[in-house]
Amino acid sequence: MVVSKISNEYKDWIKDKVDENKALCEKYPFLYPRNVFTDILPDDYDYSYTWLDEMPDGWRVAFGERMCSEIRDALARADCLRDYRIYQIKEKFGELRWYSNYETDEVGDIITKYSYISGFICIVCGKPYPNARMVNTAWISPYCKECYNGSDYDSISSKNDISNSITISGYRNGQRTERHIDIKNTWDFIVSDYNKLHGG
Numbered sequence: 001m002v003v004s005k006i007s008n009e010y011k012d013w014i015k016d017k018v019d020e021n022k023a024l025c026e027k028y029p030f031l032y033p034r035n036v037f038t039d040i041l042p043d044d045y046d047y048s049y050t051w052l053d054e055m056p057d058g059w060r061v062a063f064g065e066r067m068c069s070e071i072r073d074a075l076a077r078a079d080c081l082r083d084y085r086i087y088q089i090k091e092k093f094g095e096l097r098w099y100s101n102y103e104t105d106e107v108g109d110i111i112t113k114y115s116y117i118s119g120f121i122c123i124v125c126g127k128p129y130p131n132a133r134m135v136n137t138a139w140i141s142p143y144c145k146e147c148y149n150g151s152d153y154d155s156i157s158s159k160n161d162i163s164n165s166i167t168i169s170g171y172r173n174g175q176r177t178e179r180h181i182d183i184k185n186t187w188d189f190i191v192s193d194y195n196k197l198h199g200g
């Protein structure tokens with residue numbers, strides 16, 4: 001006979017997580033973890049996870065919901081909130097990668113903005129720092145000094161300043177296009193959120 005040893009604390013934790021995830025999916029329907037090939041939400045889906053769980057903890061704390069909210073608003077303006085689908089969220093070369101289908105140009109710019117910003121935010125604890133320290137361990141990832149587990153932090157990390165805006169250039173219909181994406185505004189919000197959370 002198997003005796004259940006799930007503690008009440010654990011049950012409470014699960015319940016909180018489920019409530020939190022239900023609220024997230026209601027606000028941001030693209031966070032439902034639909035099967036990326038069949039587009040089906042499993043029958044037994046119990047809200048124990050959402051797409052946002054794929055985002056590294058530090059980035060999620062620093063800007064996860066802010067990013068979802070911007071994407072939702074852009075999709076709603078273009079009347080395509082229901083069609084939008086995420087198919088992968090991960091870290092690559094020290095930056096966020098957020099892959100999706102049916103995105104608009106505006107959503108593409110939001111993803112580009114947060115991917116750039118993620119390189120200036122500790123992937124573990126969410127600490128923002130405008131002089132990026134890209135620490136080369138087995139791969140390159142942004143760690144703050146407190147979260148980097150090694151004594152050689154200063155010698156292997158490199159420094160470059162975050163830009164106030166970034167420029168995306170490309171070609172469309174044979175015409176050269178250039179778009180400027182504002183960084184500073186969002187960055188200031190992230191720093192302010194972090195300071196509020198940490199009593200700064």
Ligand SMILES: [Zn+2]
Nearest residue numbers: 122125144147
């Ligand atoms: Zn950190």
